[in-house]
Amino acid sequence: MSGLDRLDQPKVGQTVTHRRYVPYSHAHYAGNLVDGAYSLGLFGDVATEMCIVTDGDEGLFASYADVQFTAPVRAGDVLEITAELVKVGTRSRTLDLRCLVVGRGRPDLGESSAEMLAEPIVATTATGVVVVPPPTDRG
Secondary structure (H helix, E strand, C coil): CCHHHHHHCCCCEEEEEEEEECCHHCCCCCEEEEEHHHHHHHHHHHHHHHHHHHHCCCCCCEEEEEEEEEECCCCCCEEEEEEEEEEEEEEEEEEEEEEEEEEECCCCCCCCCCCEEEEEEEEEEHHHEECCHHHHHHH
């Protein structure tokens, strides 16, 4: 069953959310910091699922706008990445993207200590535009 069989038209307000643990092998900088491109790659993952859900196709990322890195992402973090559909064009889909730190390693308490945060930390936000094939080209 394709996304088009389930939905007549992609719905503004629809969301897709992923959670991901950041392994220590992704740390590139002092303090176990992870580069900003890590969040952008995760945005690509939620955007792909959004296209599959709304259009039955993986789609392609066309652009990012207003990328904001507002807090560090560290190895040992648990991230929650969300895409919200905010605008539907003929072939384009505009998404609000957000990466939250919802859990964090606590090496100060022990080598493998960690905790889920009471208040998530907004690490990265962006607006993204994806494009999907015309309806006649979707399988």
